[in-house]
Amino acid sequence: MKQLVIAERVCLTGHILAKAFGLAGILLVIPHAEKLLSFGEIGEKAIQVSMADGGVVDIVLGTIAVSIFAFRTLGLRTWLGFMVPAVLISVGSELLGTSTGLPFGDYSYLNGLGYKIAGLVPFTIPLSWFYVGLSAYLLARAGLGVAKNPSFLRQVGAIALGAILFTCWDFALEPAMSQTSLPFWYWEQPGAFFGTPYQNYAGWFGTSALFMTVAAFMWRNDPVKLERSQLNVPMIVYLSNFAFAAGLSLGAGYLIPVCFGFFGGVIPSLFLWWKAINTDTPVISAATIEVAAK
Known part of the structure; x- marks a missing residue:
């Protein structure tokens, strides 16, 4: 167990540092790329590593950190009960979107985020x-006290709130990733909301709500109780990913989308984290016993 905690912290720290490195690279290096290029092959390699490979390393480290966290605190079956539908449903939605324009709009990915599926x-x-x-959904469940009172309304509320938190991340993310000097995807026809179609946000909400619904069904026999300290990792992951997106968008002059995301996502997530202190009490779950036994 101790080794898992260490690995989780190392990957989480690396995830945050990679984001900070990428943010500095995009805001400071790219506008002055000619200075690095003056160093010849070394400068070119530095730009390639920081810009082309940084995003992949960042996301892979975040995935490993959250996977270890979920395995440790929720158990293998509960972790996979979220990860498998989240990955399969989102990749299916993205493949559909890049092929037909539904549900997000007409867009295409560029080459800054690694190997492309299909x-x-x-x-x-x-x-x-x-x-x-997963970070958004766990905060929503804990803040609404689903583990303590798993009523139908609270289950639906947690799904809706988790999907809202997730979608609000995209308010800050979208302008930076598609409208700046270093885009990672582009819109065939830029939309009305700072270059993004309103349809995109409906697609984000619908896709995330769908895989959270599947996860809720998979978790129906597991209370998934988390005490406050166990919610620190989801909170850190959500805030650091929002901060990265907000930094890029603010650097490009996109204040309003960041404000939407901040008041719709960051403030509620902090409130849910704080409220979970009173709703979820420390317990020794079956998942903890299962992992400790190993």
Whole structure:
């Protein structure tokens, strides 16, 4: 167990540092790329590593950190009960979107996020749906006290709230990733909301709500009780990913989308984390016993 905790912390720290490195690279290096290029092959390699490979490393480390966290605190079956539908449903939605325009709109990925599945969707995209999605959903469940009172209304509320938190991350993410000088995807026809179609946000909400619903069904026999300290990792993951997106968008002058995301996602997530202190009490779950026995 101790080794898992160490590995989780190392990967989480690496995830955050990779984001900080990428943010600094995009905001500081790219605008002055000519200075690095003056160093010849070394400068070119530095730009390639920081820009082309940084995003892949960042997302892979985040996936590993959250996977270890979920395995440790929830158990193998509960972790996979979220990860498998999240990855499969999101990659299916992304493949459909890049092929037909539904449910997000007409868009295409560029080459900054790693190998593309079917030549359309970078393999890192469904991984990011998983680890940010799980973080948002756990905060929503804990804040609404689903483990203590798993009523139908609270279950539905947690799914809806988790999907809202997840979608609000995209308010800050979208302008930076598609409208700046270093885009990772582009819209065939830029939309009305700072270059993004409103349809995109409906697609994000619907896709995330769908895999959270499947996860809720898979978790129906597991209370998934988490005490406050166990919610620190989801909270850190959500805030660090939002901070990265907000930094890029603010650097490009996109204040309003960041404000939407901040007031719709960050403030509620902090409130849910705080409220979970009173709703979820420390317990020794079956998942903890299962992992400790190993």
